[in-house]
Amino acid sequence: MPIRPATADAITDAAAALRDGRLVAFPTETVYGLGADATNARAVAAIFEAKGRPRFNPLIAHVADAEDAARFADLGPEARALAAAFWPGALTLVLKKRPDCTIADLATAGLDTVALRVPSHPIARALIRAAGRPIAAPSANRSGHVSPTTAAHVDADLCDKVAMILDDGPCAIGVESTVVDVSGPAPVLLRAGGVTREAIEAVLGAPLASHLDDEERPSSPGQLASHYAPRASVRLNATAARLGEAFLAFGPSAPNHVGPMINLSPSGDLIEAAANLFAALRQLDASGAPAIAVMPIPETGLGEAINDRLRRAAVR
């Protein structure tokens, strides 16, 4: 059993394993990550192998702070403003790589940009500091599966692939980081996530362009339509569930349902709903129901990230 409570000793051992080129899963405030030394191409290759992830899909490197980020990439004025406002936190910035960037080309899929994030989770931060290098980490699930928000979720997908899973309980935010590309002339939202569009636009003082669902030319290579796929089929915008379906409800007006049902937030709170989303999808999927009916969720605040994940879960 590779799960270990995230004590100081466990973090020391995890950092040693990372420096040794092995994989360690660790908690962040968004979802659990599958970490490797981002400067070690073989260790990064092991991430792609463990997840069954296509190699054209680049990884996020997790760094200690904005100063650390500046060792690997150029931060322009917009990047600096966003970093000041949201780091540490659930924001990933896609930046122009510096010529002397030591992050492995495989981690960035050979692009001239690199995705960097400074997580706020104390265990993630301690691990980055103890490892003394950037940690490449996608969500710690098999490629295409629902992202993990507990150590047990990671264990279910990847137990034989990791040296250790650091356990610090469920993730507070529950959806992945927001990805903003600030490497070009204007910032572009590549993935809705834990920091809301509204909050980012308030800092930029301008609306954010988005390339969220350009199926033809995904500018964020990870934004493939079919993702977060439960075994059950997913039916969106359901006002009620049909007989035999499992029901993913939201808000105070949810109708009753005979059969498996989870209300993401009985009070209609989108923050609570995001935190519950992936565990609820896993649980309803495990009920054995052939389909999951999902109530409509507002497209504001974290609702944008929640709906993005649900739409991907609904694609077959």
Ligand code: TXA
């Ligand atoms: O919350 C999170 O972001 C979690 C935790 C572990 O930090 N990580 C995560 O990683 O969700 P992953 O690999 O599942 O998603 C990273 C996203 C993908 O959509 C990928 O295509 C995009 O970031 N990405 C990474 N590098 C990029 C780059 N240079 N240009 C454009 N998109 C990039």
Ligand code: MG
């Ligand atoms: Mg992922």
